[in-house]
Amino acid sequence: MNFSKLKASSQQIEPISDLTLDIYAISPDWDNYADFTNIDVNVNEHLPYFSLDVYAIEGETLTYKGRLFKDTENMGPGYYGYAFWMGEVWLNSEHIQLEEGHYAIIPQVGLGEEDLLLDKLIDVIIDLTPPVSELSEPSVTAVDDVGTIHGRVISDLMIDALGNYSGITVSVSPSNSSNTYYYGTFAENGEFSVEVPLKYGLNRFYVTVHDAAFNGRQPIYTVDYVREKEPTEPAIAAVASKIEAAIGETFDIAIDFARVNDLYAAQFSLTYDSALLKGSTGPSVALGNHQQQANAGAALITREKIVELGNGRVRTDYIVSLVGDITGYSGAGTFATLHFSSMTAGTFRFDLSQVQALNSSAEVIEYESVKNTVVTVLNGQGEQKHTISGKVSAEALSSSVDYSNVWYDGTDDVHKVVVEAIDSNGTVAAIACSMGC
Ligand SMILES: [Ca+2]
Numbered sequence: 005m006n007f008s009k010l011k012a013s014s015q016q017i018e019p020i021s022d023l024t025l026d027i028y029a030i031s032p033d034w035d036n037y038a039d040f041t042n043i044d045v046n047v048n049e050h051l052p053y054f055s056l057d058v059y060a061i062e063g064e065t066l067t068y069k070g071r072l073f074k075d076t077e078n079m080g081p082g083y084y085g086y087a088f089w090m091g092e093v094w095l096n097s098e099h100i101q102l103e104e105g106h107y108a109i110i111p112q113v114g115l116g117e118e119d120l121l122l123d124k125l126i127d128v129i130i131d132l133t134p135p136v137s138e139l140s141e142p143s144v145t146a147v148d149d150v151g152t153i154h155g156r157v158i159s160d161l162m163i164d165a166l167g168n169y170s171g172i173t174v175s176v177s178p179s180n181s182s183n184t185y186y187y188g189t190f191a192e193n194g195e196f197s198v199e200v201p202l203k204y205g206l207n208r209f210y211v212t213v214h215d216a217a218f219n220g221r222q223p224i225y226t227v228d229y230v231r232e233k234e235p236t237e238p239a240i241a242a243v244a245s246k247i248e249a250a251i252g253e254t255f256d257i258a259i260d261f262a263r264v265n266d267l268y269a270a271q272f273s274l275t276y277d278s279a280l281l282k283g284s285t286g287p288s289v290a291l292g293n294h295q296q297q298a299n300a301g302a303a304l305i306t307r308e309k310i311v312e313l314g315n316g317r318v319r320t321d322y323i324v325s326l327v328g329d330i331t332g333y334s335g336a337g338t339f340a341t342l343h344f345s346s347m348t349a350g351t352f353r354f355d356l357s358q359v360q361a362l363n364s365s366a367e368v369i370e371y372e373s374v375k376n377t378v379v380t381v382l383n384g385q386g387e388q389k390h391t392i393s394g395k396v397s398a399e400a401l402s403s404s405v406d407y408s409n410v411w412y413d414g415t416d417d418v419h420k421v422v423v424e425a426i427d428s429n430g431t432v433a434a435i436a437c438s439m440g441c
């Protein structure tokens with residue numbers, strides 16, 4: 005290596021390097037939060053003069069504010085630290101405290117103009133004022149169990165100095181968990197949003213908006229949000245088409261289900277008064293449509309068995325199932341609709357039991373609750389528009405009579421023929437017992 009090359013390389017050694025602050029924003033108000041910063045620098049060669057000067061940054065303009073540190077004792081190479089700087093400088097032999105503002109610390113390694121090392125400039129912000137902010141109206145929006153707290157940070161020195169919201173922190177703590185924090189995100193215009201979990205009932209949150217120097221570190225907003233509990237609907241319910249019916253007037257009991265996923269098959273038993281005249285049972289429209297969409301050509305399987313309990317009560321056991329390798333039905337609907345009428349007045353209970361639903365993997369679907377219903381049949385009210393008379397013979401049942409209109413209710417040797425009058429909409433208008441009743 006010749007001498008000229010050695011000289012060239014030595015000139016490339018920077019007199020100082022790694023001038024750093026451990027925090028860039030301070031609030032020297034003695035509250036133990038960001039009250040000072042520590043300054044470190046590597047001195048790489050003997051410096052007959054070294055100072056750290058502070059300039060105010062106003063746009064593109066740097067204005068000298070004073071001297072943070074000066075050494076004229078020929079500083080040797082090494083690693084130097086200046087601890088606990090709280091924003092004081094020397095200016096004209098006076099020790100002064102800098103005001104709030106955006107400053108630059110610039111090292112100087114000699115008294116020439118070129119000795120002010122502008123390329124080593126570091127920013128520091130002295131800030132004693134909390135951000136100015138507001139909450140939106142409404143302050144909370146919610147989707148199910150996720151709430152979002154909305155607001156806006158209007159102004160802060162940090163925003164002016166940094167040109168963005170990176171020096172501002174919005175945090176939210178739920179009142180029941182003081183160590184849990186949710187943090188906000190900013191839009192470019194300073195609007196912030198914080199997602200929070202919501203429980204049922206009153207949710208109280210404390211909102212803190214602080215800057216990087218921890219001004220505003222106490223909550224400034226208390227936000228309340230009440231999440232209403234959804235009324236617990238019975239998942240399966242016997243629902244009467246009429247609460248009151250006249251003697252001879254038909255009414256339906258629909259076995260409704262709500263909010264089910266992947267329903268493939270179901271069974272239920274409905275127990276009712278043996279004085280009632282039960283007509284046909286309409287199959288599930290929802291499951292029937294689903295079957296047609298998923299596997300057209302196959303018909304829903306339904307099975308119905310009627311059991312005389314002998315205590316003045318009758319029980320209908322009903323099974324409905326989709327057919328084929330198809331996914332189940334999701335949504336609400338009806339398992340079946342049972343048609344009734346009564347020739348006697350009274351209050352009649354319809355009680356569900358043995359309710360079970362299965363999904364397409366033959367797993368049991370849990371239900372929240374099962375609800376029964378009551379229908380009162382009143383004397384002499386309403387008028388019976390449809391009169392069914394005459395007699396249907398056993399032969400007729402097997403040949404010419406339309407099965408959709410005649411429902412044969414019989415077990416083994418007991419023959420009971422129930423006839424329904426169907427109106428033009430396909431609605432059961434009247435039910436009469438024709439034989440064996
Ligand atoms: Ca402080």
Ligand SMILES: [Ca+2]
Nearest residue numbers: 131133134215
């Ligand atoms: Ca501030």
